[in-house]
Amino acid sequence: MSSNNTTGTPCHLCGRPSGDDAYACTTCAETLRDALREITGEDLPHGLADDLDTALAKQGTKPERDGARTKASEVPLPIDVRASEAAGVLRNTLATWVRVVHEDQPKPLPVDALPAMAGWLLPLCGWLRGRDYGPECIDEITHAVQQARRAVDIPAVSVYVGPCECGAAVYARTGSPLGTCRECGAQWGVAEQREWMRNAAEDTLMTAAEIARATSRPSALVSPGTVRSWASRGRLEAHGHNERKHPLYRLGDALNLLAPEGQIAS
Incomplete structure:
Protein backbone atom coordinates (compact mmCIF):
# COMPACT_ATOMS: atom_id res chain seq x y z
CA MET A 1 0.00 0.00 0.00
CA SER A 2 1.54 3.28 -1.11
CA SER A 3 0.95 6.68 0.41
CA ASN A 4 1.57 10.18 -0.88
CA ASN A 5 2.87 12.75 1.58
CA THR A 6 0.77 15.91 1.40
CA THR A 7 1.99 17.42 4.63
CA GLY A 8 5.16 18.99 5.93
CA THR A 9 7.18 21.98 4.85
CA PRO A 10 7.44 22.66 1.11
CA CYS A 11 10.58 21.37 -0.58
CA HIS A 12 12.91 24.30 -1.32
CA LEU A 13 13.68 22.80 -4.71
CA CYS A 14 10.40 21.64 -6.24
CA GLY A 15 7.79 23.07 -3.86
CA ARG A 16 6.18 19.70 -3.14
CA PRO A 17 5.35 18.87 0.50
CA SER A 18 8.38 17.20 2.06
CA GLY A 19 6.25 15.02 4.34
CA ASP A 20 8.19 16.27 7.37
CA ASP A 21 10.19 19.31 8.40
CA ALA A 22 13.07 18.66 5.97
CA TYR A 23 14.29 21.30 3.54
CA ALA A 24 14.08 18.94 0.57
CA CYS A 25 11.64 16.18 -0.32
CA THR A 26 12.54 12.52 -0.74
CA THR A 27 12.05 12.77 -4.52
CA CYS A 28 14.71 15.47 -4.85
CA ALA A 29 17.02 13.53 -2.54
CA GLU A 30 16.55 10.51 -4.79
CA THR A 31 17.48 12.68 -7.78
CA LEU A 32 20.78 13.46 -6.06
CA ARG A 33 21.27 9.78 -5.27
CA ASP A 34 20.76 8.86 -8.93
CA ALA A 35 23.22 11.58 -10.02
CA LEU A 36 25.90 10.32 -7.63
CA ARG A 37 25.34 6.73 -8.74
CA GLU A 38 25.77 7.89 -12.33
CA ILE A 39 29.19 9.29 -11.43
CA THR A 40 30.35 6.16 -9.63
CA GLY A 41 28.87 3.81 -12.22
CA GLU A 42 26.94 1.87 -9.58
CA ASP A 43 24.55 -0.56 -11.29
CA LEU A 44 25.82 0.71 -14.70
CA PRO A 45 28.28 -0.76 -17.23
CA HIS A 46 30.49 2.30 -16.64
CA GLY A 47 30.10 5.60 -14.85
CA LEU A 48 30.01 9.22 -15.93
CA ALA A 49 33.51 9.67 -14.54
CA ASP A 50 34.73 7.00 -16.98
CA ASP A 51 32.86 8.68 -19.86
CA LEU A 52 34.54 12.01 -19.06
CA ASP A 53 37.96 10.35 -18.90
CA THR A 54 37.28 8.76 -22.29
CA ALA A 55 36.23 12.08 -23.81
CA LEU A 56 39.29 13.83 -22.36
CA ALA A 57 41.65 11.17 -23.67
CA LYS A 58 40.00 10.84 -27.08
CA GLN A 59 42.37 11.96 -29.83
CA GLY A 60 41.43 11.58 -33.45
CA THR A 61 43.62 10.76 -36.41
CA LYS A 62 43.00 11.04 -40.11
CA PRO A 63 42.44 7.83 -42.04
CA GLU A 64 45.57 5.95 -42.93
CA ARG A 65 46.60 5.93 -46.60
CA ASP A 66 48.02 2.68 -47.99
CA GLY A 67 48.79 1.51 -44.47
CA ALA A 68 50.92 4.56 -43.64
CA ARG A 69 49.86 7.65 -41.76
CA THR A 70 50.33 11.03 -43.30
CA LYS A 71 52.38 13.58 -41.39
CA ALA A 72 49.26 15.53 -40.44
CA SER A 73 47.60 12.42 -39.05
CA GLU A 74 50.45 11.90 -36.62
CA VAL A 75 49.47 15.08 -34.77
CA PRO A 76 46.71 14.28 -32.23
CA LEU A 77 43.68 16.50 -32.06
CA PRO A 78 43.28 18.62 -28.92
CA ILE A 79 41.38 17.17 -25.97
CA ASP A 80 37.65 17.79 -25.81
CA VAL A 81 37.55 21.28 -24.29
CA ARG A 82 33.87 20.95 -23.45
CA ALA A 83 34.43 17.72 -21.54
CA SER A 84 37.43 19.29 -19.79
CA GLU A 85 35.33 22.22 -18.60
CA ALA A 86 32.46 19.96 -17.45
CA ALA A 87 34.85 17.65 -15.61
CA GLY A 88 36.45 20.61 -13.84
CA VAL A 89 33.10 22.04 -12.78
CA LEU A 90 31.92 18.63 -11.55
CA ARG A 91 35.14 18.03 -9.60
CA ASN A 92 35.03 21.50 -8.00
CA THR A 93 31.36 21.10 -7.11
CA LEU A 94 31.86 17.70 -5.46
CA ALA A 95 34.99 18.83 -3.62
CA THR A 96 33.20 21.92 -2.31
CA TRP A 97 30.28 19.94 -0.94
CA VAL A 98 32.47 17.23 0.52
CA ARG A 99 34.25 19.93 2.53
CA VAL A 100 30.95 21.52 3.62
CA VAL A 101 29.38 18.21 4.65
CA HIS A 102 32.57 17.07 6.38
CA GLU A 103 32.12 19.85 8.92
CA ASP A 104 28.94 18.09 10.08
CA GLN A 105 29.99 14.53 9.21
CA PRO A 106 33.65 14.21 10.28
CA LYS A 107 34.32 10.84 8.71
CA PRO A 108 37.56 10.20 6.76
CA LEU A 109 37.71 12.32 3.61
CA PRO A 110 37.79 10.65 0.19
CA VAL A 111 40.62 10.98 -2.30
CA ASP A 112 40.34 13.75 -4.90
CA ALA A 113 38.64 11.63 -7.57
CA LEU A 114 35.11 11.89 -8.95
CA PRO A 115 33.96 8.32 -8.07
CA ALA A 116 35.46 8.54 -4.57
CA MET A 117 33.84 11.88 -3.74
CA ALA A 118 30.49 10.80 -5.19
CA GLY A 119 30.65 7.54 -3.26
CA TRP A 120 31.46 9.45 -0.05
CA LEU A 121 28.34 11.63 -0.46
CA LEU A 122 26.04 8.82 -1.65
CA PRO A 123 24.99 7.44 1.76
CA LEU A 124 24.24 10.96 3.02
CA CYS A 125 21.51 11.88 0.50
CA GLY A 126 18.69 11.27 2.96
CA TRP A 127 20.56 13.05 5.75
CA LEU A 128 21.12 16.09 3.52
CA ARG A 129 17.36 16.64 3.31
CA GLY A 130 17.43 17.93 6.87
CA ARG A 131 20.29 20.39 6.43
CA ASP A 132 19.53 23.99 5.50
CA TYR A 133 22.15 23.78 2.75
CA GLY A 134 20.76 20.47 1.47
CA PRO A 135 18.65 21.93 -1.37
CA GLU A 136 21.59 23.98 -2.68
CA CYS A 137 23.84 20.91 -2.53
CA ILE A 138 21.29 18.83 -4.46
CA ASP A 139 20.76 21.58 -7.02
CA GLU A 140 24.46 22.22 -7.71
CA ILE A 141 25.54 18.59 -7.94
CA THR A 142 22.65 17.49 -10.16
CA HIS A 143 23.22 20.48 -12.45
CA ALA A 144 26.95 19.70 -12.69
CA VAL A 145 26.11 16.09 -13.58
CA GLN A 146 23.68 17.27 -16.28
CA GLN A 147 26.37 19.52 -17.74
CA ALA A 148 28.86 16.64 -17.77
CA ARG A 149 26.32 14.33 -19.36
CA ARG A 150 25.72 16.83 -22.15
CA ALA A 151 29.46 17.25 -22.67
CA VAL A 152 30.02 13.56 -23.36
CA ASP A 153 26.81 12.97 -25.31
CA ILE A 154 26.45 16.07 -27.51
CA PRO A 155 29.33 17.59 -29.51
CA ALA A 156 29.68 21.35 -29.30
CA VAL A 157 29.26 22.82 -32.76
CA SER A 158 27.98 26.33 -32.05
CA VAL A 159 27.84 28.95 -29.32
CA TYR A 160 25.21 31.56 -28.54
CA VAL A 161 26.37 35.04 -29.57
CA GLY A 162 23.36 37.13 -28.60
CA PRO A 163 20.16 38.64 -30.00
CA CYS A 164 20.04 40.12 -33.50
CA GLU A 165 18.32 43.44 -34.20
CA CYS A 166 15.56 41.44 -35.93
CA GLY A 167 14.91 39.59 -32.67
CA ALA A 168 16.30 36.20 -33.67
CA ALA A 169 19.06 34.42 -31.78
CA VAL A 170 22.54 34.54 -33.32
CA TYR A 171 24.92 31.56 -33.11
CA ALA A 172 28.51 31.11 -34.25
CA ARG A 173 30.56 28.02 -34.93
CA THR A 174 32.92 27.27 -32.08
CA GLY A 175 36.08 29.34 -32.54
CA SER A 176 34.61 31.60 -35.23
CA PRO A 177 34.93 35.40 -34.70
CA LEU A 178 31.55 36.03 -36.40
CA GLY A 179 28.01 34.81 -35.91
CA THR A 180 25.34 34.95 -38.62
CA CYS A 181 21.64 35.51 -38.01
CA ARG A 182 19.68 32.72 -39.66
CA GLU A 183 16.66 34.99 -40.12
CA CYS A 184 18.06 38.13 -41.77
CA GLY A 185 21.66 37.15 -42.53
CA ALA A 186 23.25 39.93 -40.48
CA GLN A 187 26.69 39.17 -39.07
CA TRP A 188 27.80 40.02 -35.55
CA GLY A 189 31.22 39.93 -33.91
CA VAL A 190 31.31 37.31 -31.18
CA ALA A 191 33.59 39.30 -28.85
CA GLU A 192 31.61 42.53 -29.29
CA GLN A 193 28.24 40.85 -28.70
CA ARG A 194 29.46 39.03 -25.61
CA GLU A 195 30.83 42.28 -24.20
CA TRP A 196 27.44 43.92 -24.85
CA MET A 197 25.64 41.04 -23.12
CA ARG A 198 28.05 41.26 -20.20
CA ASN A 199 27.33 44.98 -19.73
CA ALA A 200 23.58 44.41 -20.09
CA ALA A 201 23.61 41.59 -17.54
CA GLU A 202 25.79 43.20 -14.89
Missing part, protein backbone atom coordinates in the same frame (compact mmCIF):
# COMPACT_ATOMS: atom_id res chain seq x y z
CA ASP A 203 22.79 44.10 -12.72
CA THR A 204 21.32 40.60 -12.98
CA LEU A 205 21.03 38.84 -9.60
CA MET A 206 22.18 35.23 -9.53
CA THR A 207 22.91 32.44 -7.05
CA ALA A 208 26.47 31.23 -6.44
CA ALA A 209 25.87 28.26 -8.74
CA GLU A 210 24.47 30.46 -11.54
CA ILE A 211 27.38 32.90 -11.31
CA ALA A 212 29.83 29.99 -11.45
CA ARG A 213 28.18 28.67 -14.61
CA ALA A 214 28.06 32.14 -16.20
CA THR A 215 31.70 33.03 -15.54
CA SER A 216 33.51 29.69 -15.91
CA ARG A 217 35.63 29.18 -19.02
CA PRO A 218 37.88 26.26 -20.04
CA SER A 219 40.92 28.32 -19.05
CA ALA A 220 39.46 29.50 -15.73
CA LEU A 221 36.87 27.44 -13.90
CA VAL A 222 34.90 29.23 -11.18
CA SER A 223 33.15 27.00 -8.65
CA PRO A 224 30.10 27.91 -6.53
CA GLY A 225 32.38 27.50 -3.53
CA THR A 226 34.62 30.28 -4.87
CA VAL A 227 31.63 32.62 -5.11
CA ARG A 228 30.52 31.75 -1.57
CA SER A 229 34.08 32.34 -0.39
CA TRP A 230 34.01 35.83 -1.89
CA ALA A 231 30.79 36.49 0.01
CA SER A 232 32.09 35.13 3.33
CA ARG A 233 35.19 37.32 3.02
CA GLY A 234 33.08 40.42 2.38
CA ARG A 235 34.18 40.78 -1.23
CA LEU A 236 30.71 40.04 -2.61
CA GLU A 237 27.49 41.44 -1.18
CA ALA A 238 24.22 39.49 -1.18
CA HIS A 239 21.14 41.27 -2.50
CA GLY A 240 18.27 39.24 -1.08
CA HIS A 241 17.38 35.60 -1.70
CA ASN A 242 15.54 33.63 -4.35
CA GLU A 243 12.44 31.52 -3.75
CA ARG A 244 14.67 28.66 -2.58
CA LYS A 245 16.29 30.89 0.08
CA HIS A 246 19.63 30.94 -1.78
CA PRO A 247 21.55 34.24 -1.53
CA LEU A 248 21.58 36.34 -4.69
CA TYR A 249 24.61 38.26 -5.89
CA ARG A 250 25.03 40.88 -8.61
CA LEU A 251 26.74 39.37 -11.66
CA GLY A 252 28.66 42.59 -12.33
CA ASP A 253 30.18 42.50 -8.83
CA ALA A 254 31.38 38.94 -9.43
CA LEU A 255 32.83 39.87 -12.82
CA ASN A 256 34.78 42.68 -11.16
CA LEU A 257 36.53 40.04 -9.05
CA LEU A 258 37.83 38.37 -12.20
CA ALA A 259 40.84 39.62 -14.13
CA PRO A 260 40.18 40.75 -17.74
CA GLU A 261 41.37 37.39 -19.07
CA GLY A 262 38.82 35.57 -16.91
CA GLN A 263 41.33 34.53 -14.27
CA ILE A 264 40.32 34.80 -10.62
CA ALA A 265 41.72 38.01 -9.19
CA SER A 266 43.95 37.74 -6.14
Whole structure:
Protein backbone atom coordinates (compact mmCIF):
# COMPACT_ATOMS: atom_id res chain seq x y z
CA MET A 1 0.00 0.00 0.00
CA SER A 2 1.54 3.28 -1.11
CA SER A 3 0.95 6.68 0.41
CA ASN A 4 1.57 10.18 -0.88
CA ASN A 5 2.87 12.75 1.58
CA THR A 6 0.77 15.91 1.40
CA THR A 7 1.99 17.42 4.63
CA GLY A 8 5.16 18.99 5.93
CA THR A 9 7.18 21.98 4.85
CA PRO A 10 7.44 22.66 1.11
CA CYS A 11 10.58 21.37 -0.58
CA HIS A 12 12.91 24.30 -1.32
CA LEU A 13 13.68 22.80 -4.71
CA CYS A 14 10.40 21.64 -6.24
CA GLY A 15 7.79 23.07 -3.86
CA ARG A 16 6.18 19.70 -3.14
CA PRO A 17 5.35 18.87 0.50
CA SER A 18 8.38 17.20 2.06
CA GLY A 19 6.25 15.02 4.34
CA ASP A 20 8.19 16.27 7.37
CA ASP A 21 10.19 19.31 8.40
CA ALA A 22 13.07 18.66 5.97
CA TYR A 23 14.29 21.30 3.54
CA ALA A 24 14.08 18.94 0.57
CA CYS A 25 11.64 16.18 -0.32
CA THR A 26 12.54 12.52 -0.74
CA THR A 27 12.05 12.77 -4.52
CA CYS A 28 14.71 15.47 -4.85
CA ALA A 29 17.02 13.53 -2.54
CA GLU A 30 16.55 10.51 -4.79
CA THR A 31 17.48 12.68 -7.78
CA LEU A 32 20.78 13.46 -6.06
CA ARG A 33 21.27 9.78 -5.27
CA ASP A 34 20.76 8.86 -8.93
CA ALA A 35 23.22 11.58 -10.02
CA LEU A 36 25.90 10.32 -7.63
CA ARG A 37 25.34 6.73 -8.74
CA GLU A 38 25.77 7.89 -12.33
CA ILE A 39 29.19 9.29 -11.43
CA THR A 40 30.35 6.16 -9.63
CA GLY A 41 28.87 3.81 -12.22
CA GLU A 42 26.94 1.87 -9.58
CA ASP A 43 24.55 -0.56 -11.29
CA LEU A 44 25.82 0.71 -14.70
CA PRO A 45 28.28 -0.76 -17.23
CA HIS A 46 30.49 2.30 -16.64
CA GLY A 47 30.10 5.60 -14.85
CA LEU A 48 30.01 9.22 -15.93
CA ALA A 49 33.51 9.67 -14.54
CA ASP A 50 34.73 7.00 -16.98
CA ASP A 51 32.86 8.68 -19.86
CA LEU A 52 34.54 12.01 -19.06
CA ASP A 53 37.96 10.35 -18.90
CA THR A 54 37.28 8.76 -22.29
CA ALA A 55 36.23 12.08 -23.81
CA LEU A 56 39.29 13.83 -22.36
CA ALA A 57 41.65 11.17 -23.67
CA LYS A 58 40.00 10.84 -27.08
CA GLN A 59 42.37 11.96 -29.83
CA GLY A 60 41.43 11.58 -33.45
CA THR A 61 43.62 10.76 -36.41
CA LYS A 62 43.00 11.04 -40.11
CA PRO A 63 42.44 7.83 -42.04
CA GLU A 64 45.57 5.95 -42.93
CA ARG A 65 46.60 5.93 -46.60
CA ASP A 66 48.02 2.68 -47.99
CA GLY A 67 48.79 1.51 -44.47
CA ALA A 68 50.92 4.56 -43.64
CA ARG A 69 49.86 7.65 -41.76
CA THR A 70 50.33 11.03 -43.30
CA LYS A 71 52.38 13.58 -41.39
CA ALA A 72 49.26 15.53 -40.44
CA SER A 73 47.60 12.42 -39.05
CA GLU A 74 50.45 11.90 -36.62
CA VAL A 75 49.47 15.08 -34.77
CA PRO A 76 46.71 14.28 -32.23
CA LEU A 77 43.68 16.50 -32.06
CA PRO A 78 43.28 18.62 -28.92
CA ILE A 79 41.38 17.17 -25.97
CA ASP A 80 37.65 17.79 -25.81
CA VAL A 81 37.55 21.28 -24.29
CA ARG A 82 33.87 20.95 -23.45
CA ALA A 83 34.43 17.72 -21.54
CA SER A 84 37.43 19.29 -19.79
CA GLU A 85 35.33 22.22 -18.60
CA ALA A 86 32.46 19.96 -17.45
CA ALA A 87 34.85 17.65 -15.61
CA GLY A 88 36.45 20.61 -13.84
CA VAL A 89 33.10 22.04 -12.78
CA LEU A 90 31.92 18.63 -11.55
CA ARG A 91 35.14 18.03 -9.60
CA ASN A 92 35.03 21.50 -8.00
CA THR A 93 31.36 21.10 -7.11
CA LEU A 94 31.86 17.70 -5.46
CA ALA A 95 34.99 18.83 -3.62
CA THR A 96 33.20 21.92 -2.31
CA TRP A 97 30.28 19.94 -0.94
CA VAL A 98 32.47 17.23 0.52
CA ARG A 99 34.25 19.93 2.53
CA VAL A 100 30.95 21.52 3.62
CA VAL A 101 29.38 18.21 4.65
CA HIS A 102 32.57 17.07 6.38
CA GLU A 103 32.12 19.85 8.92
CA ASP A 104 28.94 18.09 10.08
CA GLN A 105 29.99 14.53 9.21
CA PRO A 106 33.65 14.21 10.28
CA LYS A 107 34.32 10.84 8.71
CA PRO A 108 37.56 10.20 6.76
CA LEU A 109 37.71 12.32 3.61
CA PRO A 110 37.79 10.65 0.19
CA VAL A 111 40.62 10.98 -2.30
CA ASP A 112 40.34 13.75 -4.90
CA ALA A 113 38.64 11.63 -7.57
CA LEU A 114 35.11 11.89 -8.95
CA PRO A 115 33.96 8.32 -8.07
CA ALA A 116 35.46 8.54 -4.57
CA MET A 117 33.84 11.88 -3.74
CA ALA A 118 30.49 10.80 -5.19
CA GLY A 119 30.65 7.54 -3.26
CA TRP A 120 31.46 9.45 -0.05
CA LEU A 121 28.34 11.63 -0.46
CA LEU A 122 26.04 8.82 -1.65
CA PRO A 123 24.99 7.44 1.76
CA LEU A 124 24.24 10.96 3.02
CA CYS A 125 21.51 11.88 0.50
CA GLY A 126 18.69 11.27 2.96
CA TRP A 127 20.56 13.05 5.75
CA LEU A 128 21.12 16.09 3.52
CA ARG A 129 17.36 16.64 3.31
CA GLY A 130 17.43 17.93 6.87
CA ARG A 131 20.29 20.39 6.43
CA ASP A 132 19.53 23.99 5.50
CA TYR A 133 22.15 23.78 2.75
CA GLY A 134 20.76 20.47 1.47
CA PRO A 135 18.65 21.93 -1.37
CA GLU A 136 21.59 23.98 -2.68
CA CYS A 137 23.84 20.91 -2.53
CA ILE A 138 21.29 18.83 -4.46
CA ASP A 139 20.76 21.58 -7.02
CA GLU A 140 24.46 22.22 -7.71
CA ILE A 141 25.54 18.59 -7.94
CA THR A 142 22.65 17.49 -10.16
CA HIS A 143 23.22 20.48 -12.45
CA ALA A 144 26.95 19.70 -12.69
CA VAL A 145 26.11 16.09 -13.58
CA GLN A 146 23.68 17.27 -16.28
CA GLN A 147 26.37 19.52 -17.74
CA ALA A 148 28.86 16.64 -17.77
CA ARG A 149 26.32 14.33 -19.36
CA ARG A 150 25.72 16.83 -22.15
CA ALA A 151 29.46 17.25 -22.67
CA VAL A 152 30.02 13.56 -23.36
CA ASP A 153 26.81 12.97 -25.31
CA ILE A 154 26.45 16.07 -27.51
CA PRO A 155 29.33 17.59 -29.51
CA ALA A 156 29.68 21.35 -29.30
CA VAL A 157 29.26 22.82 -32.76
CA SER A 158 27.98 26.33 -32.05
CA VAL A 159 27.84 28.95 -29.32
CA TYR A 160 25.21 31.56 -28.54
CA VAL A 161 26.37 35.04 -29.57
CA GLY A 162 23.36 37.13 -28.60
CA PRO A 163 20.16 38.64 -30.00
CA CYS A 164 20.04 40.12 -33.50
CA GLU A 165 18.32 43.44 -34.20
CA CYS A 166 15.56 41.44 -35.93
CA GLY A 167 14.91 39.59 -32.67
CA ALA A 168 16.30 36.20 -33.67
CA ALA A 169 19.06 34.42 -31.78
CA VAL A 170 22.54 34.54 -33.32
CA TYR A 171 24.92 31.56 -33.11
CA ALA A 172 28.51 31.11 -34.25
CA ARG A 173 30.56 28.02 -34.93
CA THR A 174 32.92 27.27 -32.08
CA GLY A 175 36.08 29.34 -32.54
CA SER A 176 34.61 31.60 -35.23
CA PRO A 177 34.93 35.40 -34.70
CA LEU A 178 31.55 36.03 -36.40
CA GLY A 179 28.01 34.81 -35.91
CA THR A 180 25.34 34.95 -38.62
CA CYS A 181 21.64 35.51 -38.01
CA ARG A 182 19.68 32.72 -39.66
CA GLU A 183 16.66 34.99 -40.12
CA CYS A 184 18.06 38.13 -41.77
CA GLY A 185 21.66 37.15 -42.53
CA ALA A 186 23.25 39.93 -40.48
CA GLN A 187 26.69 39.17 -39.07
CA TRP A 188 27.80 40.02 -35.55
CA GLY A 189 31.22 39.93 -33.91
CA VAL A 190 31.31 37.31 -31.18
CA ALA A 191 33.59 39.30 -28.85
CA GLU A 192 31.61 42.53 -29.29
CA GLN A 193 28.24 40.85 -28.70
CA ARG A 194 29.46 39.03 -25.61
CA GLU A 195 30.83 42.28 -24.20
CA TRP A 196 27.44 43.92 -24.85
CA MET A 197 25.64 41.04 -23.12
CA ARG A 198 28.05 41.26 -20.20
CA ASN A 199 27.33 44.98 -19.73
CA ALA A 200 23.58 44.41 -20.09
CA ALA A 201 23.61 41.59 -17.54
CA GLU A 202 25.79 43.20 -14.89
CA ASP A 203 22.79 44.10 -12.72
CA THR A 204 21.32 40.60 -12.98
CA LEU A 205 21.03 38.84 -9.60
CA MET A 206 22.18 35.23 -9.53
CA THR A 207 22.91 32.44 -7.05
CA ALA A 208 26.47 31.23 -6.44
CA ALA A 209 25.87 28.26 -8.74
CA GLU A 210 24.47 30.46 -11.54
CA ILE A 211 27.38 32.90 -11.31
CA ALA A 212 29.83 29.99 -11.45
CA ARG A 213 28.18 28.67 -14.61
CA ALA A 214 28.06 32.14 -16.20
CA THR A 215 31.70 33.03 -15.54
CA SER A 216 33.51 29.69 -15.91
CA ARG A 217 35.63 29.18 -19.02
CA PRO A 218 37.88 26.26 -20.04
CA SER A 219 40.92 28.32 -19.05
CA ALA A 220 39.46 29.50 -15.73
CA LEU A 221 36.87 27.44 -13.90
CA VAL A 222 34.90 29.23 -11.18
CA SER A 223 33.15 27.00 -8.65
CA PRO A 224 30.10 27.91 -6.53
CA GLY A 225 32.38 27.50 -3.53
CA THR A 226 34.62 30.28 -4.87
CA VAL A 227 31.63 32.62 -5.11
CA ARG A 228 30.52 31.75 -1.57
CA SER A 229 34.08 32.34 -0.39
CA TRP A 230 34.01 35.83 -1.89
CA ALA A 231 30.79 36.49 0.01
CA SER A 232 32.09 35.13 3.33
CA ARG A 233 35.19 37.32 3.02
CA GLY A 234 33.08 40.42 2.38
CA ARG A 235 34.18 40.78 -1.23
CA LEU A 236 30.71 40.04 -2.61
CA GLU A 237 27.49 41.44 -1.18
CA ALA A 238 24.22 39.49 -1.18
CA HIS A 239 21.14 41.27 -2.50
CA GLY A 240 18.27 39.24 -1.08
CA HIS A 241 17.38 35.60 -1.70
CA ASN A 242 15.54 33.63 -4.35
CA GLU A 243 12.44 31.52 -3.75
CA ARG A 244 14.67 28.66 -2.58
CA LYS A 245 16.29 30.89 0.08
CA HIS A 246 19.63 30.94 -1.78
CA PRO A 247 21.55 34.24 -1.53
CA LEU A 248 21.58 36.34 -4.69
CA TYR A 249 24.61 38.26 -5.89
CA ARG A 250 25.03 40.88 -8.61
CA LEU A 251 26.74 39.37 -11.66
CA GLY A 252 28.66 42.59 -12.33
CA ASP A 253 30.18 42.50 -8.83
CA ALA A 254 31.38 38.94 -9.43
CA LEU A 255 32.83 39.87 -12.82
CA ASN A 256 34.78 42.68 -11.16
CA LEU A 257 36.53 40.04 -9.05
CA LEU A 258 37.83 38.37 -12.20
CA ALA A 259 40.84 39.62 -14.13
CA PRO A 260 40.18 40.75 -17.74
CA GLU A 261 41.37 37.39 -19.07
CA GLY A 262 38.82 35.57 -16.91
CA GLN A 263 41.33 34.53 -14.27
CA ILE A 264 40.32 34.80 -10.62
CA ALA A 265 41.72 38.01 -9.19
CA SER A 266 43.95 37.74 -6.14
